Amino acid sequence: MQRALTSLGLVLLVLVAVLWLAGSFTALTDWALATQRGLQNQMAQGLRALRAGEPGALAALWGLCFAYGFVHAVGPGHGKFLLGAYGAGVPVPLGRLIGIALVAALMQGVTAIALVYGGVLLFDASREALQLTGEVWLERASLIAIALVGLWLMSRATRRMIRQSVAAPALATGHGHTDACGECGHRHGPNPEEVRSLRGWRDAALLVGAIAIRPCTGALFVLILTWRMGLVWQGVVAVLIMALGTAAVTVAVATAAVLGREGALARLDGMARLRVIMPVIELLAGLLVVVLALNMLKIS
Amino acid sequence: MRRSCLTLAAALGASSAAPVQAHPHIFVEAEVAVIFAEDGRPEGIEIRWLYDEFFSMLLVSDMGLDPDFTGEISEEEREALDGFDMNWIEDYHGDTHVTQNGSPVALSGPVEWTSDYREGQLRSSHVRHFPDPPDPAQEFIVAIYDPTYFTAYTLVGQPELRGRSDCTARIFEPDWDAAEEQLNAALDELLGAGEDVEANFPEVGEMFSDEVRLICNAP
Numbered sequence: 001m002q003r004a005l006t007s008l009g010l011v012l013l014v015l016v017a018v019l020w021l022a023g024s025f026t027a028l029t030d031w032a033l034a035t036q037r038g039l040q041n042q043m044a045q046g047l048r049a050l051r052a053g054e055p056g057a058l059a060a061l062w063g064l065c066f067a068y069g070f071v072h073a074v075g076p077g078h079g080k081f082l083l084g085a086y087g088a089g090v091p092v093p094l095g096r097l098i099g100i101a102l103v104a105a106l107m108q109g110v111t112a113i114a115l116v117y118g119g120v121l122l123f124d125a126s127r128e129a130l131q132l133t134g135e136v137w138l139e140r141a142s143l144i145a146i147a148l149v150g151l152w153l154m155s156r157a158t159r160r161m162i163r164q165s166v167a168a169p170a171l172a173t174g175h176g177h178t179d180a181c182g183e184c185g186h187r188h189g190p191n192p193e194e195v196r197s198l199r200g201w202r203d204a205a206l207l208v209g210a211i212a213i214r215p216c217t218g219a220l221f222v223l224i225l226t227w228r229m230g231l232v233w234q235g236v237v238a239v240l241i242m243a244l245g246t247a248a249v250t251v252a253v254a255t256a257a258v259l260g261r262e263g264a265l266a267r268l269d270g271m272a273r274l275r276v277i278m279p280v281i282e283l284l285a286g287l288l289v290v291v292l293a294l295n296m297l298k299i300s
Numbered sequence: 301m302r303r304s305c306l307t308l309a310a311a312l313g314a315s316s317a318a319p320v321q322a323h324p325h326i327f328v329e330a331e332v333a334v335i336f337a338e339d340g341r342p343e344g345i346e347i348r349w350l351y352d353e354f355f356s357m358l359l360v361s362d363m364g365l366d367p368d369f370t371g372e373i374s375e376e377e378r379e380a381l382d383g384f385d386m387n388w389i390e391d392y393h394g395d396t397h398v399t400q401n402g403s404p405v406a407l408s409g410p411v412e413w414t415s416d417y418r419e420g421q422l423r424s425s426h427v428r429h430f431p432d433p434p435d436p437a438q439e440f441i442v443a444i445y446d447p448t449y450f451t452a453y454t455l456v457g458q459p460e461l462r463g464r465s466d467c468t469a470r471i472f473e474p475d476w477d478a479a480e481e482q483l484n485a486a487l488d489e490l491l492g493a494g495e496d497v498e499a500n501f502p503e504v505g506e507m508f509s510d511e512v513r514l515i516c517n518a519p
Binding site: 037044045048217221225228229 | 323324325327352353354355356357358361362368369370371420452454
């Protein structure tokens with residue numbers, strides 16, 4: 001029992017760390033702000049140099065964009081807390097969550113590209129209209145999608161808990177297999193291998209989608225300016241590189257979350273309580289995602 | 301234009317359903333001068349804003365100026381800049397906040413504005429009057445911040461005091477420890493509250509701002 005409790009504590013610690021990352025970190029925010037301020041000026045100089053055809057300007061701009069993406073991702077953000085909470089609460093393999101973080105960041109860049117070029121070419125949209133779309137409407141859509149992912153995690157965990165409490169004696173034989181519910185996993189007994197089993201591509205698609213809906217404002221700025229400068233492909237590549245900078249941070253968060261959870265669960269290997277604790281953790285992770293997403297939506 | 305980014309800032313911040321910005325996208329260096337009337341009472345404030353180069357480039361390009369992105373504009377273009385950030389929409393209050401004894405001191409709308417674009421940076425200045433001036437013999441505070449934190453302001457230089465020489469002005473840096481404490485408290489509350497979705501995310505704009513504290517000799 002003691003070990004179970006300490007392990008649960010460890011997982012909670014990871015969850016709090018994720019919260020921390022998603023929210024405060026004052027010293028880090030301070031540093032990120034000062035760096036953002038500097039990068040903001042360098043970005044303009046880099047664009048101007050590229051427009052003027054100075055040698056080496058393109059590589060310099062792309063480097064700046066990577067740094068810009070990285071530094072902006074250090075601040076609080078919707079993608080990191082979703083990935084962090086999911087990684088801490090759901091038995092997802094490390095490699096898969098890293099892949100999800102990477103693809104989500106790149107898709108976020110693609111959203112910015114689609115918004116700017118779709119908006120400009122199809123609707124002749126102004127910069128304000130594009131920015132409003134990205135920062136208000138798509139932001140809300142993303143947060144609502146994230147809250148829904150949280151609810152989905154909670155409902156899945158709840159159903160699992162109910163099923164376990166109903167079928168508890170039968171689990172001794174190692175079979176509680178249900179497929180009528182349409183869930184993606186197999187509901188065998190609680191051996192660690194099973195606990196670490198894949199959750200299918202549906203989860204991955206949900207996570208990527210919820211994160212990628214909302215484009216980064218900095219990416220919109222770069223795309224609008226490079227379009228006006230006639231530097232279309234250079235701007236598109238710059239935004240994808242910016243997305244890689246963002247991914248460097250979100251991948252780190254995903255890794256920390258998964259390693260934290262696995263470290264905690266390794267202490268529980270083979271224990272019967274695992275099957276009781278896992279859904280609880282997943283439920284908490286889902287709750288955290290819902291609460292944070294709704295808070296960021298600032299519903300009043 | 302300022303009005304457009306103001307529309308946006310208002311849409312983001314003033315509307316109650318809008319999310320609080322996670323990080324700023326406009327960086328502005330602000331300078332403040334306090335103007336005293338002949339009777340020694342503060343008459344108004346002059347505020348100068350210097351925009352970061354990235355946002356300047358975007359705004360200038362939005363206005364169709366400096367099409368070659370040189371960072372400089374012609375004299376005719378300079379005229380077209382006039383008042384670029386002075387057409388404030390209803391929900392935008394100018395990001396200058398004056399308080400005395402914890403109560404806000406009212407400010408007029410912006411007047412006597414100027415604007416310029418040099419070396420890739422937009423700058424502007426404007427004056428705001430006090431319809432009901434604060435008592436200069438008691439401390440009053442001028443703080444520059446955007447409550448939605450879409451714009452990050454930094455106060456630069458020592459505040460200028462025009463018309464009186466017996467006042468002191470002290471700049472206060474943001475109190476990072478207090479800000480962190482407040483954020484943590486807010487976070488604890490959020491966690492403790494469980495499903496209290498009504499809890500407001502803290503408005504970090506004020507906590508992270510610089511402010512000038514002014515006081516003059518009593519007459």
